[in-house]
Amino acid sequence: MAGDLLNIEGEDTARKSWHLRQFIKQCQDSFSVLEKCLKPVIAAVHGACIGGGIDMITACDIRLCTHDAWFQVKEVDIGLAADVGTLQRLPKVIGNRSLVCELAYTGRKMMSDEAHCCGLISQIFQDKDSMMDGAFELASEIASKSPVAVQGTKRNLLYSRDHTIQDSLEYMAAWNMSMLQTDDVVKSAGAVMQKKTSKEVTFSKL
Structure with a gap:
């Protein structure tokens, strides 16, 4: 596949480079979807x-x-x-x-x-x-936990990996000002008080 790209548009270096870059980006995206x-x-x-x-x-x-x-x-x-x-x-x-x-x-x-x-x-x-x-x-x-909590945790872990601590705290505050209002918090807290595991709690799909 990469070899075919090198033959695009004859010997024009710019065009070969342009298409090769697009190919590399597609390959990168095919792995990044796992992270996203x-x-x-x-x-x-x-x-x-x-x-x-x-x-x-x-x-x-x-x-x-x-x-x-x-x-x-x-x-x-x-x-x-x-x-x-x-x-x-x-x-x-x-x-x-x-x-x-x-x-x-x-x-x-x-x-x-x-x-x-x-x-x-x-x-x-x-x-x-x-x-x-x-x-x-x-x-x-993991699947037994609140999907709001799990997916929010993943998103913020990835954000904090690529940003400063202060930027990440700001992002977290903006994230949780809405996410903390979920019913999952009440359900999870209730389960802890009743000494239940998360597998004994039913959370709505996200």
């Missing part, structure tokens, strides 16, 4: 997670893996810089620029234990089956 999704997205990794796989999981909210999983920013080995999200999101996900640079410059493999240690992964499971069970259990737990 209003609901939390859980990634479950087993085996190899290479190149585009890193782009995908760093756009997700929660990442799980099996013991045999490994991760690799592979683009440098094929002569290009990762261009659809890894270089932008990975530094913010693991918070260690030195490690990110090492991984991106060398293309070396990072095994599951290191991925967990640096914060790329939040939980490691023995095998694929136990990981999938854990992922569905986690998803069920």
